[in-house]
Amino acid sequence: MRFLRRSLIGIFLLAVTLALLAWAGSLVRGSVVARMNEEPRSFPQRERVLAVNVVTLEAQTLTPELTAFGELRSQRTLDLRSVTGGTVLEASEALQEGGTVTEGQLLLRIDPVEAEAARDRVRADLQDAQAELRDAQRSVLLDQDELRAAEAQAALRDQALARARDLAARGVGTAAAIETAELAASSAQAAVLTRRQAVASAQARIDQATTRLARAQISMAEAERDLADTQVFAAFDGTLADVTISPGGRVTPNERFAQLVDPTRLEVAFRVSTSQYARLLDGNGTLINAPVSVALDVAGVNLAATGQITREGARVGDGQTGRLLFAQLEAAPGFRPGDFVTVSIKEPALTQVVRLPATAVGPDETVLVVGAEDRLEVGQVRLLRRQGDDVIISVGELNGATIVAERSPLLGAGIKVRPIRPGVVEQPEQPEMIALDPDRRAKLVSFVTDSRMPDEVKARIIGQLEKDEVSSETVARLESRMGS
Template identity: 65%
Template sequence: MKFLRRTLVGIFLLGITLALLAMAGNTVRGAVQARMNEEPRSFPQRERVFAVNVVTLEPQTISPEVTVFGEIESGRTVEVRSAVGGTILETAPELVEGGVVSADQLLVKIDPATAMTQLDRLEVDLQDAQAELRDAERSLTLAQDELAAAQQQGELRGQALLRAQDLLDRGVGTAAAVESAELAVAAAEATVLSRRQSLASAEARKDLANTRLSRTQISLAEAQRDLDETEIYALFDGVLADVSAANGGRLSPNERFATLLDPSELEVAFRVSTSQYAQLLNDEGRLIDALIEVELDVSGLNQTASGTIIRESAAVADGQTGRLLFAKLDDTTGLRPGDFVTVKINRPELNGVALVPSSAVGTDNTVLVVNEENRLELAETRVLHRQGDDVLIPVGALAGRDIVAERSPLVGAGIGVRPIRPGQGIEEPEPPQMVALDAERRAKLLAFVENSRMPDPVKTRLVAQLEQDEVPSDVVERIEGRMGS
């Protein structure tokens, strides 16, 4: 009986379980069918709006600037050299590095003994040449007199020959007398020829004497110049550099011992690119007299000067690009040759342009304009000048319109945006709320801070705040939150 009872109970429980499983399956089936028969739900789609920084295009008159680097050079530089060699006897006190000298000031005096000896020797040679010239002139005068006497004697011999022939023709004279007269005439002609040769020799001697005198005078002038060049003077007011001469030293001929610079006539040499150079040309292709500003950064104290471009290099050096330009400086206070400076070139003014960030202009020379519906539109433009991180573009029909200042791949034509203008959305931080602490509360807070594991600088700052009459409320709340109260 017990076995039968247990069997019936098991069958009963199995039937109940199967009935529950059937009900559960029917419920699941009904839910699935109801879900499948329902219409799909649709969720509203929201357009994504990007926040972009914008700038407003306002037509302005701007003078573009080109910033390059250059080097200060002296417009008048002279190498001081010694024309003659010798020992230095005397130097000017200003003959030092950086010494300031005036025009015609004696810089160096070289031992003149050798030059004076040469000058004295040539003066003696000059006297010899002058004496030789006088002797040649006297010989020439005597040769001329001898020639005149020989010619006169020849004329007398000729007259005697004519008389002898006349007597022979009349039968009074003899042939022997005629022959003697003819021999005398021939002898007189030979004498005249000899005197002519003597005259030519005297004239040649005088010419040689004149040549010798001229050469001696030239040598004497050179000796005098060498003597004068033993004293070297400054050509103009300036400053000395690269000085290597001193008392007792020795200079060789044509040796450079200093460089004289004119600090009042300084130039700046700077190199610009070919495109920048093209922007400095006028309609005739000539370089304009553009104004420049030179700046030398000296430990935060800037030295500035202004000037004008005056010329350009004749050719491009090997391995270089662009053009080398030179500008004359007006005020050179504080500047020295060799200074490395920043040069700002002021181009002619441009009307109706705007200065915008270079990131606002795409590679295809377009900008993104915000329309009335806060959507972006493409507009064409062109870059007139690049100035650092900004560019100059013509405003034209875009006057008063907003353009995207910083383009990115996420924004493009037709996209909705939320414009953020300069200064918009920047709020001043509110001052912290202050609370007054009673003695017990202040003591608890100080004890917690001093016994905590905070770094020492943080502890010092918090203790200093808690010791004040009023303490920021956020500081108190943060400490009490750590205390667990």
């Protein structure tokens, strides 16, 4: 009996368990069927409108600028060298690194003893040459007097010969007398020739003495110049650099002891690319005197100067590219030779162009034009110059069009945008307020309360719904989520 009773209880419990499982399955199936038969909630689809910064293309005339880097140089630099060697007896106080000197100022005086001795020796040689010339001139005078005397004696001998022949013709003279007269006349003529040779020799001696005197004068001038070169003077106003001498030191001939630099006559040497160089040529292929500006940032203080291009390098140089240009600067206070500066060169002006941010032009030289109904269209432009973060383009047929100033991968042809123009502050539109009836308000409050929103968001939205008037955008957003 006990076994039968326990068996019946087990069967009963099994039947109850199966009944509960069947009832639970029926509930689950009904819930699934009811869920699948519900109509899906539909949310209104709105076109995405992107806000973009725009700019209007207005053709104008612009002057592009090239930017390069260069080094300042002085147009007037002089190496100070000692022509003669010796001990430095005196040096100017300004003869030091960075010393300022004026034109004609004594910089250095070398011991002149050797130069003075050489000058005195040359002076003695000059006096000898002068004395030799005077002696030669006196000899010429004496020889000329002797020549005249010999010629007079020869004339007398010729007259005696003529008388002897006349007497012989009249039968008074003898042949012996005629021969004696002829011998005397011949001897007189020989004496005349001898004296002429003496005069010629004396004149040649004058020429030699004159040449010797000229050499002595040249040597004297050199000695005087060597003596003057023992003193070195400043050739122009400037500043000294690379000073290597001091009083008491010794210099050798042609030794450079300093360099004189004129800091007021500066020029800048800078290199540009070949394409940039081509923009600085006129119609004849000649380099134009384009204006330049030079800037130097020294500890936050900007030094600036202006000038113009004057010439270009004769050759490119080994391992170099582009062209080396030189520009003469006007007043440039604060600048010094050797400064590394930034050079801005003004190119010839361009007409019918616009300067835009570089982000407005694509790599294929296209822009996004805001067309009808604020939809984007693709426009073609021609890129002319790059100016830092900006570009200069040729307007062409897009003059007056509105384009996107900052492109992004989200923008393209056909996209609707909301233009934001520079300098225009858009006022936010006031939301439309509506009054809710009690039933509609209760549904909305119940939906917010049962939603999975954060508690602070629920409190804020419920606070808005409890007001007399509620924003229509808030109501529409909540009802769209409710599916009503």
